[in-house]
Each structure stands twice: as C-alpha cells, then as structure tokens.
Amino acid sequence: MSALHVVHYLNQFFGRIGAEEAGDQPFTMKEGPVGPGAGLQKELGDAGTVVATLICGDNRAATDLVAFGVEVEKALRELGPDVLVAGPGFNAGRYGLACGEACARAAALGIPAVTALNIENPGVELYRKKTYILPTTNTALGMNETLGRLARFAIRIARHEAIGSPAVEGFYGKGVHHTRILERPAADRALDMLLARMTGAKFQTELVLPPVDHVPPAAPVADIAKARLAIVTTGGIVPKGNPDGLKQSNSTEWRTYSIDGLDGLEAGKYESIHSGYDASAANANPNYVVPLDALRELEKSHAFGALYPKYIVTTGVGTAVVEARRMGREIAAELRTQGVDGVILTAT
Amino acid sequence: MITALGPVAQELGANRVVRGVKIPHPCGDPTLEPTGDHALRVGLARAALRALATKLDAAMMFDRAAP
Numbered sequence: 001m002s003a004l005h006v007v008h009y010l011n012q013f014f015g016r017i018g019a020e021e022a023g024d025q026p027f028t029m030k031e032g033p034v035g036p037g038a039g040l041q042k043e044l045g046d047a048g049t050v051v052a053t054l055i056c057g058d059n060r061a062a063t064d065l066v067a068f069g070v071e072v073e074k075a076l077r078e079l080g081p082d083v084l085v086a087g088p089g090f091n092a093g094r095y096g097l098a099c100g101e102a103c104a105r106a107a108a109l110g111i112p113a114v115t116a117l118n119i120e121n122p123g124v125e126l127y128r129k130k131t132y133i134l135p136t137t138n139t140a141l142g143m144n145e146t147l148g149r150l151a152r153f154a155i156r157i158a159r160h161e162a163i164g165s166p167a168v169e170g171f172y173g174k175g176v177h178h179t180r181i182l183e184r185p186a187a188d189r190a191l192d193m194l195l196a197r198m199t200g201a202k203f204q205t206e207l208v209l210p211p212v213d214h215v216p217p218a219a220p221v222a223d224i225a226k227a228r229l230a231i232v233t234t235g236g237i238v239p240k241g242n243p244d245g246l247k248q249s250n251s252t253e254w255r256t257y258s259i260d261g262l263d264g265l266e267a268g269k270y271e272s273i274h275s276g277y278d279a280s281a282a283n284a285n286p287n288y289v290v291p292l293d294a295l296r297e298l299e300k301s302h303a304f305g306a307l308y309p310k311y312i313v314t315t316g317v318g319t320a321v322v323e324a325r326r327m328g329r330e331i332a333a334e335l336r337t338q339g340v341d342g343v344i345l346t347a348t
Numbered sequence: 349m350i351t352a353l354g355p356v357a358q359e360l361g362a363n364r365v366v367r368g369v370k371i372p373h374p375c376g377d378p379t380l381e382p383t384g385d386h387a388l389r390v391g392l393a394r395a396a397l398r399a400l401a402t403k404l405d406a407a408m409m410f411d412r413a414a415p
Contacts, residue, residue: 217363217404224401281373288373294393342400347351
C-alpha cells in the first residue's frame with residue numbers, strides 16, 4: 001500500500017513563525033512537516049507522509065473564520081490529500097476554533113479530518129458535530145502521546161475504515177446515531193446495567209447525556225416593590241408577519257420589541273413563529289407566552305416596581321447550547337445596562 | 349422562569365422555576381373561561397415575583413397560590 005498523503009494544520013506558534021506578536025500571520029503553506037509535524041511523521045511511520053503544512057496566525061484565523069476556511073479549502077483542493085490532521089490545539093481557544101474550522105472544511109470536501117482539543121476548548125462544542133475531535137491534555141505537555149493517537153486515527157479514517165462509537169474509539173461524540181442490530185435485546189442489556197450499578201460494578205451507558213451546567217442561584221431581587229423587571233421568552237412571539245425574519249428554529253438571534261403603553265399582547269397583532277409547538281393557543285392569545293396583561297395588572301397594583309418597556313424574544317427549538325449560552329450572555333449584558341433588576345423568562 | 353417543562357429547566361441549570369400550564373401555553377389555559385384563565389395567569393405572574401424575591405441555596409419549583 002502506498003503511503004497516505006497527510007496535510008497538517010498548525011498555528012503560527014507551533015508552525016515556528018512566531019509567538020503572540022505573529023498572531024496576524026496570513027495563511028501560508030509549507031512543504032513537508034513543520035514543528036510537531038515531525039513527531040506526527042514519526043508516528044505515521046511508513047503508512048503516511050506529511051506532504052504539506054498549512055499555517056495561519058491565531059488572530060487572523062479566529063477573527064474571520066469564514067475567510068480562513070476559504071483559504072483552507074483552496075489549499076486542500078490544490079493538494080488533494082487523503083487526510084487532514086489539525087493541531088493538537090490543547091486548550092488554546094483561537095487555535096481550537098481554527099483547527100475545528102479547517103477540519104470542517106476538509107470534511108465538507110470529502111477529505112477525512114481529525115483534530116485534538118481539550119474538553120474546555122470552545123472549538124469542541126462548536127465543531128464536534130462536523131469533525132472527529134480527540135481529547136487532549138490542557139497543555140502541550142501531552143504532545144507526544146496525542147500525536148500518536150492522531151496519527152493512528154488519521155490512518156484509519158484515510159483508509160475509510162469503519163469507526164466505532166465515541167466511547168470505544170475515544171473521540172468527542174458527534175451526535176451521530178447509527179442503527180445496529182445487537183444479539184441481546186435492549187431489556188436484557190438494561191437489566192445488566194442495572195445489576196452492575198446495584199453491585200457497584202462498571203458499566204457503559206448506551207445513551208450518553210451531555211454534561212450540564214450547575215449554576216449557583218442568583219441573589220434574590222432586593223426590593224421587589226421597586227424592581228424593574230423584563231420579560232424574556234424563548235417562545236417565538238413576534239409582531240405579526242415576523243418583520244425581522246427571526247428564525248423558526250436553530251435560532252442564533254434574539255430581538256427586542258416595544259411593549260410601551262400596551263396592556264397586553266393583542267391577538268392578530270402578534271404571532272408565534274416557533275416551529276416546535278402547536279402555536280394555535282399562543283396565536284389566539286399571545287399573553288399565554290408573553291404574560292403582559294397579567295404583569296401590567298400587577299405593575300398597576302404595585303406588586304413590583306415597573307416593567308422594562310420592551311420584551312426580548314428568541315425561538316428555543318433545536319438551538320445549540322453554545323448559541324443559547326451566547327444569547328443569554330448578550331441579553332443579560334443588555335438588560336444590565338438598562339437597569340433591569342430581574343427577568344421573567346417564559347419557555348415553551 | 350415559567351415553563352411546563354420544570355424538571356428539564358432545572359436539569360439545565362434554571363434555579364427559580366414556576367410550574368407552567370402546558371408546553372404551548374405556559375401562562376394560561378385555553379380550556380378555561382376568560383376570567384378564570386386571566387386569574388390563572390396573574391397567579392403565575394405572582395409566583396414568578398415570589399420566586400424572584402426568594403433567597404435560594406438550591407434550585408426550587410414554585411407553584412401559583414391556590415385562587
């Protein structure tokens with residue numbers, strides 16, 4: 001079997017161009033391995049040859065990932081490799097994004113690709129669905145061991161070998177489900193797991209749930225009688241006709257709409273564009289999702305200080321956690337500048 | 349937060365959760381006559397105010413007070 005052609009992606013630091021001052025280094029291509037590419041070549045052995053190294057400054061890549069991706073794509077078309085290896089990027093945020101983007105572009109061209117990032121790297125959440133990402137240590141101390149795993153994995157995907165489940169193969173789950181017929185029915189397997197759990201033995205779940213955030217409760221609103229409160233909803237209630245084109249699902253945006261002087265949301269003037277629930281009740285009475293009529297009544301009876309004169313909306317359906325987190329941060333920052341003390345969030 | 353999916357909300361890190369009516373209409377019940385429906389919504393909004401003013405050490409579910 002002839003040696004596989006491997007292309008390697010590195011940032012300016014590992015690509016031996018410079019440190020932070022070279023962060024704006026434009027995209028460039030070098031023949032053969034560079035820096036950790038030598039270690040990658042050693043691990044590949046006769047199975048593969050690092051034919052070229054793509055290098056870009058972290059700032060350059062991360063500030064315009066689309067432009068960076070276009071350059072990666074152009075280089076890959078020219079080189080036509082069997083596989084792309086990016087990084088390892090450890091816990092370097094900008095580098096991790098560039099590694100993820102480079103691999104995603106390769107995968108879109110039909111070129112197998114793999115990178116290695118630490119679980120804390122934002123690149124994992126953003127790109128795990130688009131490419132294989134192997135776990136790594138936090139820092140480059142784990143370089144040699146990671147290069148070995150990257151090389152072995154790269155050879156296998158370049159040869160289009162079947163790749164098993166994330167738990168077995170050791171990559172971050174891509175969220176892809178495969179249908180497989182197993183000899184033992186689900187009930188038997190579930191009982192085995194239950195027995196193992198009861199006896200404290202080790203077992204492997206077949207349904208891995210994503211880790212969730214544990215958020216310490218925020219301090220209560222100090223004086224509710226004086227508090228300025230805002231209504232935020234993920235229920236997709238927008239002015240009739242959806243004038244700003246808010247997406248019906250997989251939302252990446254949020255909008256604010258004035259409720260100044262309104263005693264409630266009138267049917268026919270507002271509608272739900274959320275694609276994840278039957279909107280007929282919400283369309284007949286938008287206050288079911290944005291309870292403005294009730295809150296106005298309580299505002300008038302001084303049960304709290306005042307309502308912020310706008311409500312904020314997005315559609316919470318199929319929304320990536322990473323996007324939801326970003327929107328939450330943006331909304332909180334905006335409301336803070338507006339002197340809002342508390343939020344009533346409604347979710348459908 | 350007012351939602352009919354309280355346990356999910358708490359699982360995902362929401363600490364002050366008011367038990368809403370149903371997924372498509374968390375803040376009301378279209379099967380009720382308008383006065384009762386409105387009173388229900390005011391009750392849910394009151395529960396939300398109570399949640400905001402309550403000091404918590406851990407996540408908690410809030411229900412509207414009986415009318």
